[in-house]
Amino acid sequence: MNDTLLQATAISKYFHDPQTIQILKEVSFSLERGEFASIIGKSGCGKSTLLYILSTMDTDYEGGLKIDGREMKGRSEQELANVRNEKIGFVFQFHYLLNEFSVLRNVMLPGLKLGKISAQEVEHRAMEKLKILGIADEALKNPNQLSGGQKQRVAIARALINNPVIIMGDEPTGNLDKKNTEIVFDIFKELAESYHQTLLVVTHDNAFAERTHRIITMEDGMILPPGRPK
Numbered sequence: 001m002n003d004t005l006l007q008a009t010a011i012s013k014y015f016h017d018p019q020t021i022q023i024l025k026e027v028s029f030s031l032e033r034g035e036f037a038s039i040i041g042k043s044g045c046g047k048s049t050l051l052y053i054l055s056t057m058d059t060d061y062e063g064g065l066k067i068d069g070r071e072m073k074g075r076s077e078q079e080l081a082n083v084r085n086e087k088i089g090f091v092f093q094f095h096y097l098l099n100e101f102s103v104l105r106n107v108m109l110p111g112l113k114l115g116k117i118s119a120q121e122v123e124h125r126a127m128e129k130l131k132i133l134g135i136a137d138e139a140l141k142n143p144n145q146l147s148g149g150q151k152q153r154v155a156i157a158r159a160l161i162n163n164p165v166i167i168m169g170d171e172p173t174g175n176l177d178k179k180n181t182e183i184v185f186d187i188f189k190e191l192a193e194s195y196h197q198t199l200l201v202v203t204h205d206n207a208f209a210e211r212t213h214r215i216i217t218m219e220d221g222m223i224l225p226p227g228r229p230k
């Protein structure tokens, strides 16, 4: 059954500084629920610009964007902030964990901020996520007591805390060695295949991309037709 989670329709983006240049050129694609897709392409082709728009952080674009069946274009900043908190989990190259709080607290924070369930339930859920990621034993440590790979797993647990419909990653393994890249890849695959989690990851790592369900290859602000990655 066709179950589209994200739909981008003819997205164009211009920067006007100093001259007007078109960075994204009518980018259209959709993601099905449970799909694990990667975006690759040369530096400067527009990957981060596209992800910024898809994650609703940049609203200055032409075209349409539907997430979980709802059009994002034209919504207020507050509505978009709610969409980001409830529906999107972010994983970046750097983990941005707070060293003054425990691992558990770090994972709980976006859940407490959303305030939809009690603190006790948020804690229970955070422990579940840490278990799925194999780091429940580290829950009471501080992030600075963990390895780089463990920290990134905490960041993934934090991204999952509000049960987002999509995880978006901007170079989530960019700061990791081969072994930890492998671990993060396996976690993402497991999330997609066992938990039907949709994932969209920008990466420079072609070996990583080749093992995702789908590679979206960008070139000069456009998406190349499938089956022709360069």
Ligand SMILES: Nc1ncnc2c1ncn2[C@@H]1O[C@H](COP(=O)(O)OP(=O)(O)OP(=O)(O)O)[C@@H](O)[C@H]1O
Pocket: 015, 016, 017, 023, 041, 042, 043, 044, 045, 046, 047, 048, 049, 050
């Ligand atoms: N605020 C801005 N003003 C003007 N040009 C910009 C701005 N932000 C990005 N660009 C330009 O847009 C183009 C696309 O940038 P973007 O960061 O999306 O590329 P990318 O594919 O993610 O690159 P990388 O792989 O190096 O991260 C680049 O040529 C960049 O210089």
